[in-house]
Amino acid sequence: MHDLINILVKYYWEIVGALVMAAIAAYLTGLNNRRNRLADASAAFRNVFLTELEGLYPTPSNWPTDIESYLIGIFPKLQSAVAGFRPFLSWYRRKCFDRAWRIYRLGNDGREIDKQDYWQYTPHISTSVFANGRKVTIDTRTTYEEAFKHNVDNLLKYAKQT
Numbered sequence: 001m002h003d004l005i006n007i008l009v010k011y012y013w014e015i016v017g018a019l020v021m022a023a024i025a026a027y028l029t030g031l032n033n034r035r036n037r038l039a040d041a042s043a044a045f046r047n048v049f050l051t052e053l054e055g056l057y058p059t060p061s062n063w064p065t066d067i068e069s070y071l072i073g074i075f076p077k078l079q080s081a082v083a084g085f086r087p088f089l090s091w092y093r094r095k096c097f098d099r100a101w102r103i104y105r106l107g108n109d110g111r112e113i114d115k116q117d118y119w120q121y122t123p124h125i126s127t128s129v130f131a132n133g134r135k136v137t138i139d140t141r142t143t144y145e146e147a148f149k150h151n152v153d154n155l156l157k158y159a160k161q162t
Contacts, residue, residue, distance in 0.1 A: 037088065041084065041085050041088040042160065044084065046156060048077060048078065049155065053152065057149060058149060063145065068118045071116070071121070072118070085159065086098075097155075100151070104151040104152065104154070108120075120147050120148075121145075121147065121148045
C-alpha cells in the first residue's frame with residue numbers, strides 16, 4: 001500500500017495529464033458524434049421536404065391549381081420531418097426554426113389557432129378598409145411563388161449541416 005502511494009505521488013502530473021487527455025478525447029468524440037447525428041438528421045429533413053415539394057421548390061414548374069389542398073395533403077409528412085429534426089437544434093436555433101415553421105404554415109400575421117393556412121401561396125388581390133378610413137390593398141398575384149420559396153428556404157437553412 002505504501003508503494004502505491006509513493007507511485008501516485010511520484011507520477012502525480014503524469015496521471016493528471018493522462019486523465020485530462022482522456023477527458024478531452026471523450027469530449028471531442030461526443031462532439032463529433034453529435035455533429036454526425038445532426039448531419040444525418042439534416043439530410044433526412046431536407047430529403048423529405050425536397051421530395052414532397054417536388055415541382056414546387058426550388059423552381060415552381062408544376063404549381064397545382066389548388067395549392068392549399070396540396071399543401072394540406074402533404075402536411076403530415078412535413079410535420080413529422082419537422083418534429084424529427086427539431087431536437088437536433090440548439091435551444092436558441094430551435095426558437096427561430098419554430099418561427100420559420102409557423103410562418104411557412106400561417107404567414108407572417110397568421111394565428112396559431114388555425115394550425116395551417118396557406119393563403120399567402122395563392123394568387124389573390126384584396127382590399128381592406130380600416131376604421132380610420134385607411135385603405136390597404138394586398139396583391140400577391142405576382143409574388144406568391146417567391147413567398148413560398150422564401151419560406152421554404154428559411155426552413156431548410158437550418159438543415160445545411162450535411
